[in-house]
Amino acid sequence: MTETSTPSPTSTPAVGDVALDVRGLEIEIDVRRGDPLRPVRGISFSVRRGHRVGIVGESGSGKSLTALSLIRLLPARVRVAAGEVQLRGRELTTLSEREMASVRGGGLSLVYQDPMSSLNPLQTIGHQVVEAILTHERVGRREAHARAVELLRDVGIPQPERRADDYPHEFSGGMRQRVVIAMAICANPDVLIADEATTALDVTTQARIMDMLARIVEERRMGMILITHDLGLAAAFCDDIHVMYAGRFVESGSAQAVLGNPVHPYSAALLESICRLDTDPRSPIAAIAGQPPLLQALPSGCPFHPRCVRALDVCVTEEPPVVESMGQVFECHHPIGVDA
Amino acid sequence: MSEAIVTVAGDAPVLPRSESVFRRLMRTPSAAIAVVVVLILVIMTFGAPLVSPYSPNVSDFDQLFAPPSWNHLFGTDELGRDLFTRLLYGGRTSLIVAVAATVIAMVVGVAWGFVAAFREGWVGELLMRIADMLMAVPVIFLGLVLVAAFGASLWSLIVILGLLFAPATARLARSTLLVELRSEYYVSAVSVGASGTRIVARELFPNALPVLIARASLILAEAIFVEASLSFVGLGIQPPDTSWGTLLQQGYSNLYRSYSYPLFPGFVILVAVLALNALGDNLQKVLDPSRS
Amino acid sequence: MSRYVAKRLVSSIALLFLSTIIIFLLMRVIPGDPTITKLGGSIKEVDEATLTQIRSDLGLDKSIPEQYVTWISGIVRGDFGNSYFSQFSVTTLIGQRVGATLLLALMAMIIGLAIAVPASVAGAIWPNRYLNAVLSAFAAIGIAIPTFVIGIALIITIGVELDVLPTQGYVSFQRDPLNSVKSTLLPAFTLGIGVAAVTMRILRASLVEIGSASFVRTARGKGLLRSQVVVRHELPNASIPAITQAGIIVAHLVGGAVIVEYVFARPGLGTLLVDSVFQRDYAVLQTLVLATAAAFIVTSLVVDVLLGFVDPRLRVEAVS
Numbered sequence: 001m002t003e004t005s006t007p008s009p010t011s012t013p014a015v016g017d018v019a020l021d022v023r024g025l026e027i028e029i030d031v032r033r034g035d036p037l038r039p040v041r042g043i044s045f046s047v048r049r050g051h052r053v054g055i056v057g058e059s060g061s062g063k064s065l066t067a068l069s070l071i072r073l074l075p076a077r078v079r080v081a082a083g084e085v086q087l088r089g090r091e092l093t094t095l096s097e098r099e100m101a102s103v104r105g106g107g108l109s110l111v112y113q114d115p116m117s118s119l120n121p122l123q124t125i126g127h128q129v130v131e132a133i134l135t136h137e138r139v140g141r142r143e144a145h146a147r148a149v150e151l152l153r154d155v156g157i158p159q160p161e162r163r164a165d166d167y168p169h170e171f172s173g174g175m176r177q178r179v180v181i182a183m184a185i186c187a188n189p190d191v192l193i194a195d196e197a198t199t200a201l202d203v204t205t206q207a208r209i210m211d212m213l214a215r216i217v218e219e220r221r222m223g224m225i226l227i228t229h230d231l232g233l234a235a236a237f238c239d240d241i242h243v244m245y246a247g248r249f250v251e252s253g254s255a256q257a258v259l260g261n262p263v264h265p266y267s268a269a270l271l272e273s274i275c276r277l278d279t280d281p282r283s284p285i286a287a288i289a290g291q292p293p294l295l296q297a298l299p300s301g302c303p304f305h306p307r308c309v310r311a312l313d314v315c316v317t318e319e320p321p322v323v324e325s326m327g328q329v330f331e332c333h334h335p336i337g338v339d340a
Numbered sequence: 341m342s343e344a345i346v347t348v349a350g351d352a353p354v355l356p357r358s359e360s361v362f363r364r365l366m367r368t369p370s371a372a373i374a375v376v377v378v379l380i381l382v383i384m385t386f387g388a389p390l391v392s393p394y395s396p397n398v399s400d401f402d403q404l405f406a407p408p409s410w411n412h413l414f415g416t417d418e419l420g421r422d423l424f425t426r427l428l429y430g431g432r433t434s435l436i437v438a439v440a441a442t443v444i445a446m447v448v449g450v451a452w453g454f455v456a457a458f459r460e461g462w463v464g465e466l467l468m469r470i471a472d473m474l475m476a477v478p479v480i481f482l483g484l485v486l487v488a489a490f491g492a493s494l495w496s497l498i499v500i501l502g503l504l505f506a507p508a509t510a511r512l513a514r515s516t517l518l519v520e521l522r523s524e525y526y527v528s529a530v531s532v533g534a535s536g537t538r539i540v541a542r543e544l545f546p547n548a549l550p551v552l553i554a555r556a557s558l559i560l561a562e563a564i565f566v567e568a569s570l571s572f573v574g575l576g577i578q579p580p581d582t583s584w585g586t587l588l589q590q591g592y593s594n595l596y597r598s599y600s601y602p603l604f605p606g607f608v609i610l611v612a613v614l615a616l617n618a619l620g621d622n623l624q625k626v627l628d629p630s631r632s
Numbered sequence: 633m634s635r636y637v638a639k640r641l642v643s644s645i646a647l648l649f650l651s652t653i654i655i656f657l658l659m660r661v662i663p664g665d666p667t668i669t670k671l672g673g674s675i676k677e678v679d680e681a682t683l684t685q686i687r688s689d690l691g692l693d694k695s696i697p698e699q700y701v702t703w704i705s706g707i708v709r710g711d712f713g714n715s716y717f718s719q720f721s722v723t724t725l726i727g728q729r730v731g732a733t734l735l736l737a738l739m740a741m742i743i744g745l746a747i748a749v750p751a752s753v754a755g756a757i758w759p760n761r762y763l764n765a766v767l768s769a770f771a772a773i774g775i776a777i778p779t780f781v782i783g784i785a786l787i788i789t790i791g792v793e794l795d796v797l798p799t800q801g802y803v804s805f806q807r808d809p810l811n812s813v814k815s816t817l818l819p820a821f822t823l824g825i826g827v828a829a830v831t832m833r834i835l836r837a838s839l840v841e842i843g844s845a846s847f848v849r850t851a852r853g854k855g856l857l858r859s860q861v862v863v864r865h866e867l868p869n870a871s872i873p874a875i876t877q878a879g880i881i882v883a884h885l886v887g888g889a890v891i892v893e894y895v896f897a898r899p900g901l902g903t904l905l906v907d908s909v910f911q912r913d914y915a916v917l918q919t920l921v922l923a924t925a926a927a928f929i930v931t932s933l934v935v936d937v938l939l940g941f942v943d944p945r946l947r948v949e950a951v952s
Binding site: 071073076097098101102103104105106109110112114117118119120121122123131132135136167169180183184187 | 759845846847849850851852853854855856857858864865868869942943944945
């Protein structure tokens, strides 16, 4: 390995160093006839060590493709059309497949939803965690097994020595997700990406796993990207939030700012639609009218205008400018707080 | 009354019209070649007198085991007879047997499958279980056993081959029919009070037809293969009749005297089987793209 | 696990038993009087007494259930009766020939798998369009091409022209293993191509399906290379549906063996089958059919046991 992506103990970067820097990421889907679709149309963000970033959006906003593109596991016909992804200064988009393979798990790790089938049903979980360890470190099998057991303990699996010899189908969904997380962090990646990692789980398990993730990320000084459709979850867990719509970040800012002071009409609408404990049960759920736009037929101007209550004429014709104001970045012709 | 069915069931699926299927088929190169090859085979075997100046049974003792030449495209056999001509005439037998067997397989299989589809209780299950058991046995093996039982004349061979392929056809017919039975237009037609047989004849059967025709091509290919195999070991077409299989057998026994003698019948069988297989596969794809 | 195996064993024996009844009844249904067949077809020269004698020799004067019991009790003792035509017992005949067929089947399986598995894995590791088109074409042609064509072509090229390998006969394995294998190489290869083609079609299809499973993505996310993921994770999972279809492969072997043995003049069970059909030797035929049914039942049993070993999910269900 020419460049290490796993930090050595003597030179642990401090909390606050930029771990991942994404600039102008664009993703294209190649369709047989016609122009390629563009599910991600230019996003930029960075993640520092120990820092938690949330990407929030509806399904179809392009957030999952973003996650896959960072570790370069995009499906066939989907590719990064433009942009840079730098992990601790090292450009990832130009690496060879072999080099990228060593980055996966070692520098960047992805945990995603569907814990039920994320593990090989034919191998014990101990074996699978050991495999993850051995992929990145040259240690003996026994040592790797011991580490695996400790890792399982760390993510909250009870009686890990015994359970390491069990098969995935003997675990519940929540437990399986913990195993996946264990595999993802075993090589101490700089950034952990969680793509709807808890969506398929019940709320209690979700809370427990999020707590565990918070602790782990803190202890190991990892950066974390939480990708979710649940703005409430992101607000509770993340330091910064990026709201994604139709392939772009329509609003970015600290969690408090976005939560307390949403600038983009979409963020505000998302907040409205969250049911809280103190919401009047008789009032209708304030769902956002309409559907997310089809990639083949993106609306002109601002893509949110068909569903926006604050749409102006200019929103239909011109793309909104990127505005930075008081730590928040947004793209809107008619932001909240400004009356045109 | 029939008009009522059509108007109520306005969503009746349109049977792909024959020209569009054909045209779509011809667009795939492998399918087009397959169709051409099959046509050539049929034309040449049945038009044998026009194609070849020789008679299949006339010997020319000056030309035993002659290698291929302009005079004898495929060479001659142990009695100096022109092999190409014998393959043409023998091809008639092979093709007729295969076609007849396929027809029997279709008729028996479709009836079997339709009954099983309509009688969904234990009768249907039993019929399908029997079909499954028969399908598990290798065709050549079963064929040999049946020949042992019923002898190997031209007619018994046709019936045996037909029966060999009936179970698989039954399975296909039943599953196709079950799909149709669940479709909206059938259910609405029944609710209007249309009678079962009429519906089967007018609506369901025509819709099931294309799939069955595609399968028929594959059965044809296999029928040619099995007949050739049986005749090759001497348990198929009996002399003095000739087929591709018997010619292969004769060529095989004379292998050391003339390589071309077994190779050409083998080649012809190969081409016929491949072409019909390709045709059947492509037909299946064209008629039901979800299954490719 | 052993409970699972025991259950399957019991049902296999029951199935075997059932098959004997079916086969027995079917054989009795066949037109033609075996007595006459044994005599060669003409009864004019024979008098009544001889006929009766032969009938009783063959046990045909007893009632059907009695005949069945006689047959079954014989089988359990290993006695399958005597061939109608040769002076040997059926057991002897089969015993002489089973070795050749088993060796052929074994080598054909090995060759077939040795071709099919690497080819399928390669197709999964490198999703190159051309490679996969070639592999698909090979599989399709391999299935469609008649076995006798391959056999004859091989005899001509390798056997006669190059004279590298023997093209007929069979050397007993016990007596001379090396030559035994040599004499089986060409036939096994002929049969093996068909086995390879069928296996490839099944295995490739299941690899494609497995390729989109979540755990494959997890494995790559761990940092494993494509080849490692295919071999360590996809292949074992993909073999499961392939193993369940082992019956198709065995069927192909059985059917193909008949032709291949004939083409290469091997004294095996396939040629025995052909001979006994020619001679209408029902004693041998009956036993061969039974043997084939047994082979299928055993295959099914082996498949289930194998699956129990490979797939841990089955074991749990079986025990509970």
